[in-house]
Amino acid sequence: xxxxxxxxxxxxxxxxxxxxxxxxxxxxxxxxxxxxxxxxxxxxxxxxxxxxxxxxxxxxxxxxxxxxxxxxxxxxxxxxxxxxxxxxxxxxxxxxxxxxxxxxxxxxxxxxxxxxxxxxxxxxxxxxxxxxxxxxxxxxxxxxxxxxxxxxxxxxxxxxxxxxxxxxxxxxxxxxxxxxxxxxxxxxxxxxxxxxxxxxxxxxxxxxxxxxxxxxxxxxxxxxxxxxxxxxxxxxxxxxxxxxxxxxxxxxxxxxxxxxxxxxxxxxxxxxxxxxxxxxxxxxxxxxxxxxxxxxxxxxxxxxxxxxxxxxxxxxxxxxxxxxxxxxxxx
Amino acid sequence: xxxxxxxxxxxxxxxxxxxxxxxxxxxxxxxxxxxxxxxxxxxxxxxxxxxxxxxxxxxxxxxxxxxxxxxxxxxxxxxxxxxxxxxxxxxxxxxxxxxxxxxxxxxxxxxxxxxxxxxxxxxxxxxxxxxxxxxxxxxxxxxxxxxxxxxxxxxxxxxxxxxxxxxxxxxxxxxxxxxxxxxxxxxxxxxxxxxxxxxxxxxxxxxxxxxxxxxxxxxxxxxxxxxxxxxxxxxxxxxxxxxxxxxxxxxxxxxxxxxxxxxxxxxxxxxxxxxxxxxxxxxxxxxxxxxxxxxxxxxxxxxxxxxxxxxxxxxxxxxxxxxxxxxxxxx
Numbered sequence: 001x002x003x004x005x006x007x008x009x010x011x012x013x014x015x016x017x018x019x020x021x022x023x024x025x026x027x028x029x030x031x032x033x034x035x036x037x038x039x040x041x042x043x044x045x046x047x048x049x050x051x052x053x054x055x056x057x058x059x060x061x062x063x064x065x066x067x068x069x070x071x072x073x074x075x076x077x078x079x080x081x082x083x084x085x086x087x088x089x090x091x092x093x094x095x096x097x098x099x100x101x102x103x104x105x106x107x108x109x110x111x112x113x114x115x116x117x118x119x120x121x122x123x124x125x126x127x128x129x130x131x132x133x134x135x136x137x138x139x140x141x142x143x144x145x146x147x148x149x150x151x152x153x154x155x156x157x158x159x160x161x162x163x164x165x166x167x168x169x170x171x172x173x174x175x176x177x178x179x180x181x182x183x184x185x186x187x188x189x190x191x192x193x194x195x196x197x198x199x200x201x202x203x204x205x206x207x208x209x210x211x212x213x214x215x216x217x218x219x220x221x222x223x224x225x226x227x228x229x230x231x232x233x234x235x236x237x238x239x240x241x242x243x244x245x246x247x248x249x250x251x252x253x254x255x256x257x258x259x260x261x262x263x264x265x266x267x268x269x270x271x272x273x274x275x276x277x278x279x280x281x282x283x284x285x286x287x288x289x290x291x292x293x294x295x296x297x298x299x300x301x302x303x304x305x306x307x308x309x310x311x312x313x314x315x316x317x318x319x320x321x322x323x324x325x326x327x328x329x330x331x
Numbered sequence: 332x333x334x335x336x337x338x339x340x341x342x343x344x345x346x347x348x349x350x351x352x353x354x355x356x357x358x359x360x361x362x363x364x365x366x367x368x369x370x371x372x373x374x375x376x377x378x379x380x381x382x383x384x385x386x387x388x389x390x391x392x393x394x395x396x397x398x399x400x401x402x403x404x405x406x407x408x409x410x411x412x413x414x415x416x417x418x419x420x421x422x423x424x425x426x427x428x429x430x431x432x433x434x435x436x437x438x439x440x441x442x443x444x445x446x447x448x449x450x451x452x453x454x455x456x457x458x459x460x461x462x463x464x465x466x467x468x469x470x471x472x473x474x475x476x477x478x479x480x481x482x483x484x485x486x487x488x489x490x491x492x493x494x495x496x497x498x499x500x501x502x503x504x505x506x507x508x509x510x511x512x513x514x515x516x517x518x519x520x521x522x523x524x525x526x527x528x529x530x531x532x533x534x535x536x537x538x539x540x541x542x543x544x545x546x547x548x549x550x551x552x553x554x555x556x557x558x559x560x561x562x563x564x565x566x567x568x569x570x571x572x573x574x575x576x577x578x579x580x581x582x583x584x585x586x587x588x589x590x591x592x593x594x595x596x597x598x599x600x601x602x603x604x605x606x607x608x609x610x611x612x613x614x615x616x617x618x619x620x621x622x623x624x625x626x627x628x629x630x631x632x633x634x635x636x637x638x639x640x641x642x643x644x645x646x647x648x649x650x651x652x653x654x655x656x657x658x659x660x661x662x
Contacts, residue, residue, distance in 0.1 A: 004604060006603065059598065268631070278353070294659075
């Protein structure tokens with residue numbers, strides 16, 4: 001165990017305490033619910049966007065609460081869904097009278113609890129719409145694309161939907177943008193080591209040193225291929241090919257690429273993956289016009305990375321380029 | 332080995348290739364020297380700031396070449412100094428007629444090669460001044476403070492000196508600012524696992540799982556204490572106390588805190604350290620008015636973190652708040 005933690009039972013609450021001490025001008029807790037964090041200031045006049053899920057993925061989810069991004073988040077325990085009550089508290093504090101979009105990854109617990117929260121919100125007179133992020137191309141075949149898991153691509157969905165909400169779009173319009181962004185993206189990942197849960201002190205799964213698992217989920221869900229670790233170029237080939245075969249953008253497409261580190265993988269290695277992705281996408285007739293490279297969605301100290309490709313058009317490019325600001329993300 | 336790399340002998344050059352492919356509008360190579368990278372655009376009218384050192388620390392060093400930051404960098408092999416020729420190339424491409432500040436960490440190889448480069452630059456008619464970053468409080472006692480190593484605090488030195496250069500300050504003035512910032516800061520770190528060199532495939536030092544080393548250097552240099560891993564609060568206490576006992580700011584001081592991850596430590600854990608630092612500094616009568624929390628200076632996949640405290644006055648606060656922009660750092 002190589003963790004700088006205190007009592008594991010207090011891990012999430014202490015992390016939140018640290019975040020709120022550090023960023024009191026930007027983030028506040030929702031009334032009466034310490035596990036619901038919302039953007040500082042009034043939500044009036046904007047569609048709210050509430051996200052959430054288990055802890056352990058910073059900057060996801062809390063890191064994307066801010067200007068031009070999400071308006072609130074419900075914070076679960078490590079790798080565990082937040083409760084419907086926590087989601088409801090984030091919803092009420094995010095509602096500015098124009099309704100609230102629920103935008104989160106396609107995981108069973110989250111789907112159930114956001115569903116319950118939507119019912120509770122309706123009792124409170126708050127309209128919600130739900131859009132699931134399901135960008136992990138290797139988690140299910142194309143004919144079951146709507147069962148795929150949500151991974152790092154959710155950051156690009158937040159960016160697009162958040163920019164739409166910020167400029168004053170209506171709830172159906174913000175939801176349409178989120179759906180469009182998600183339909184235009186695919187992600188593929190690779191894991192080289194497991195994450196270790198603070199409370200358990202043990203790996204979430206076994207992956208021998210020197211092996212890799214392509215398509216592994218951010219909680220250690222099974223991938224599509226396990227075998228000896230290959231070179232950065234070979235791994236990038238596997239990921240980019242899986243993405244592009246499924247996404248099949250038109251020749252000459254402009255795309256955005258997100259190369260995301262899962263936690264322990266150095267930034268240097270992410271640039272090796274970017275380098276190969278750049279070459280491969282050019283060979284396939286796509287042009288990278290926007291990119292994020294760094295740790296955007298992690299899995300505690302898991303070694304590994306993911307690549308996301310988002311096909312851009314004028315509308316999505318404008319939303320990606322819009323200003324955004326949170327303690328964890330600025331552009 | 333859990334590295335996404337190709338041929339280890341090409342590691343640094345391929346990383347640079349990826350960075351230049353990703354950010355061609357912001358970074359370019361100096362004429363004839365692929366290991367010297369400078370900010371895009373003309374250096375005319377500004378004091379240049381050239382830094383450099385071994386690779387494996389991204390965003391340090393290359394990540395701080397940009398607007399309001401450094402103007403050029405010489406890129407060594409992993410954990411190895413760049414050559415005087417590489418430094419000279421960065422110097423020539425960074426010289427806008429007002430001279431060049433050499434601002435880098437206090438390591439033997441770097442001191443030697445930047446010294447040689449300064450002589451070569453003089454032959455070329457370029458004036459240079461050198462300021463060494465030596466913020467690692469645990470690397471030598473107070474009476475030998477100028478022999479201390481340079482670690483994450485160099486990022487704050489870049490920020491202050493870079494802002495001074497950007498607004499048009501003279502070389503002696505930019506050097507004065509750098510010296511002042513460095514004199515006003517201390518850093519203390521902890522390592523929980525070693526980094527692994529790509530070429531060797533082996534740890535740079537042994538640190539048994541479950542042990543920690545307080546004061547460890549970013550290349551694995553010996554620290555001040557090795558023992559069983561303690562809680563996040565206990566570790567933060569050790570680091571903050573070492574910093575504050577040495578720095579001894581006036582009661583009521585306003586300070587900036589940088590909580591830096593060394594590579595594999597999750598952002599969640601950095602916020603636990605921030606939380607405790609916030610409590611301790613308040614107890615000691617200092618007020619945190621600025622903060623950076625994240626991975627600013629790493630050591631490949633080393634698990635661990637450092638804390639830096641910088642005492643602010645009006646001049647340094649203004650320089651910290653000035654706009655800055657590189658592919659790796661924006662504010």
